[in-house]
Amino acid sequence: MDSFESLLRRIVESFNAAGLDYMFTGALAVSYYGRARTTADIDIVVAVGDVGWRDRLISALRTAGLIVEEKALDDALESGYNIATFRDGKSPLTVDLILSPRKLSKKSGKILGLPTYFQKPEDLVLAKLRMIKATVPQERAQKDVDDIKAILKFAKVDLEAVKRKAKKESTLQILEGLVAESLR
Incomplete structure (x- = not known):
């Protein structure tokens, strides 16, 4: 092992x-x-x-x-x-x-x-969104971006709940961009 x-x-x-x-x-x-x-x-x-x-x-x-x-x-x-x-x-x-x-x-x-x-996947996505928001330059947050896309793709996520909390945390725009990219 x-x-x-x-x-x-x-x-x-x-x-x-x-x-x-x-x-x-x-x-x-x-x-x-x-x-x-x-x-x-x-x-x-x-x-x-x-x-x-x-x-x-x-x-x-x-x-x-x-x-x-x-x-x-x-x-x-x-x-x-x-x-x-x-x-x-x-x-x-x-x-x-x-x-x-x-x-x-x-x-x-x-x-x-x-x-x-x-x-929980919702809380993990929210934590990753906060990291992306705080990371400068944004290119350094690629790992977190990829993580969120994978979680949204493979896990059962209550996206509406995530959106509500992301709005309160001022990360909704980041989330919506990632969701749009995931649908392409």
């Missing part, structure tokens, strides 16, 4: 055993929805509001073989940045944890035959 699959298996098993509210996002979620993508890291959103979450998360990270610096977790929360990166102790791979104060809206699925959770 390669190091990426090994790390992924260790994460899913330890996070499930710890009862964490988590979901995969980024390239892994895009791959789940139909566009195979390579990545050098694993992006995971973890809800951090329930009782005992911190101890369970630290324990799960260590069980998964990650090098845990508790200060990195605390600094991420205190700064409001809410992202902490941890390195695998058995490979050169890293895990980016996005810490969410809210309960997660997620989709259940499987990875490597294990039950797990992914960011």
Whole structure:
């Protein structure tokens, strides 16, 4: 088993055993929805509001073989940045944890035959739209553009809900352009 699959298996098993509210996002979620993508890291959103979450998360990270610096977790929360990166102790791979104060809206699925959770396709599209909007120059956002097109093509997406939220986030014009391109 390669190091990426090994790390992924260790994460899913330890996070499930710890009862964490988590979901995969980024390239892994895009791959789940139909566009195979390579990545050098694993992006995971973890809800951090329930009782005992911190101890369970630290324990799960260590069980998964990650090098845990508790200060990195605390600094991420205190700064409001809410992202902490941890390195695998058995490979050169890293895990980016996005810490969410809210309960997660997620989709259940499987990875490597294990039950797990992914960011809903609608929320993934909206996150990618925000990235495209923030990326300068726009040409550097091509990966996110391609991801959105693939998600819209291969996943069941509530496009009307995405449009409503995109309008509020001032990304509707980008979305409409991508939808029009996808229909060509």
